Amino acid sequence: MSAKDESIVLKRLEEAVINGDEQAAKAAAEEAADIVGPTKAINEGLAKGMAVIGEKFHNFEIFLPQVMLAADAMKAGLEVLKSRLSKEEMADMRKGVVVIGTVYGDIHDIGKNLVVAMLESGGFEVHDLGVDVHPKKFVEEARKVKADIIGMSSLLTSSLYYQKETVALLQDMGIREDHYVIVGGASVTTRWAEEIAADGWGKNAEDAPELCRSLIERGRELKKPVIKGITSA
Numbered sequence: 001m002s003a004k005d006e007s008i009v010l011k012r013l014e015e016a017v018i019n020g021d022e023q024a025a026k027a028a029a030e031e032a033a034d035i036v037g038p039t040k041a042i043n044e045g046l047a048k049g050m051a052v053i054g055e056k057f058h059n060f061e062i063f064l065p066q067v068m069l070a071a072d073a074m075k076a077g078l079e080v081l082k083s084r085l086s087k088e089e090m091a092d093m094r095k096g097v098v099v100i101g102t103v104y105g106d107i108h109d110i111g112k113n114l115v116v117a118m119l120e121s122g123g124f125e126v127h128d129l130g131v132d133v134h135p136k137k138f139v140e141e142a143r144k145v146k147a148d149i150i151g152m153s154s155l156l157t158s159s160l161y162y163q164k165e166t167v168a169l170l171q172d173m174g175i176r177e178d179h180y181v182i183v184g185g186a187s188v189t190t191r192w193a194e195e196i197a198a199d200g201w202g203k204n205a206e207d208a209p210e211l212c213r214s215l216i217e218r219g220r221e222l223k224k225p226v227i228k229g230i231t232s233a
């Protein structure tokens with residue numbers, strides 16, 4: 001295969017995500033798996049498309065429905081490509097394990113789903129617990145899957161408390177050091193993140209992969225919440 005074929009198929013993947021076209025994403029993924037291999041197809045095709053979408057959303061050039069469609073297309077392509085990865089490639093791809101959900105009492109999940117999509121396209125293994133997740137459930141699942149990071153979304157001011165409760169539970173169980181905690185959602189501020197001693201806060205879904213990467217790479221030398229992937233420590 002020529003370099004031209006490679007760049008054509010990667011571009012096709014990227015555009016399928018940008019256009020939110022699930023069928024095109026699946027077809028391009030099948031083709032790309034043979035031509036460039038699944039790892040390159042994920043990193044230089046699907047993820048590139050999702051990064052463009054994140055940037056456009058951030059700049060108000062597109063709106064939520066387009067982001068959701070792009071996330072679905074990305075997922076469809078990812079399914080195909082993941083099935084073609086070898087065990088070694090799967091292990092190499094894994095940047096970290098994240099357990100995520102919307103906190104107890106809160107059923108808003110649009111933003112959380114975007115964070116999930118961004119993390120998956122960024123190479124993280126994500127365990128999505130859904131909505132209305134009790135602190136105990138976050139902790140149990142994090143222990144079960146040996147999560148590096150627990151991510152909690154909260155849109156309701158009345159449910160913010162449960163982010164604090166989850167951090168407190170980790171502390172009470174003596175396992176606070178085992179998992180980084182990141183928080184986000186419209187009701188969450190950096191001040192709140194600091195108050196509950198979270199390890200990170202992200203304003204947007206597109207910040208989430210960088211935020212998680214910096215936490216895992218730089219570890220607990222960080223003294224303060226990581227903001228948009230950039231430490232304020």
Ligand code: B12
Pocket residue numbers: 064105106107108109110111112114115151152153154155156157158182183184185186187201202203204205206207208211
């Ligand atoms: C859509 C919506 C709903 C939908 C939810 C559908 C769904 N499947 O999610 C429905 C109609 C069900 C709903 C219900 C309610 N809602 Co409502 N809802 C909204 C609305 C309009 C949009 C939320 C949204 O999806 N935003 C778009 C997403 C993309 O943004 P986001 O969630 O903030 O996520 C982004 C970032 O915050 C970040 N992020 C999110 N999570 C995380 C997590 C991590 C770890 C990181 C790093 C980043 C991150 O990334 C995302 C993408 O960039 C908001 C108003 C608003 N403008 O926010 C009200 C709003 C959140 N709702 C509100 C309320 C009060 C309610 C109800 C109580 C209403 C009622 N009386 O029944 C119920 C609550 C039900 C419950 N128990 O949860 C209030 C909350 C007020 C408050 N501060 O407490 C708001 C702010 C409206 C208002 N101005 O009063 N709601």
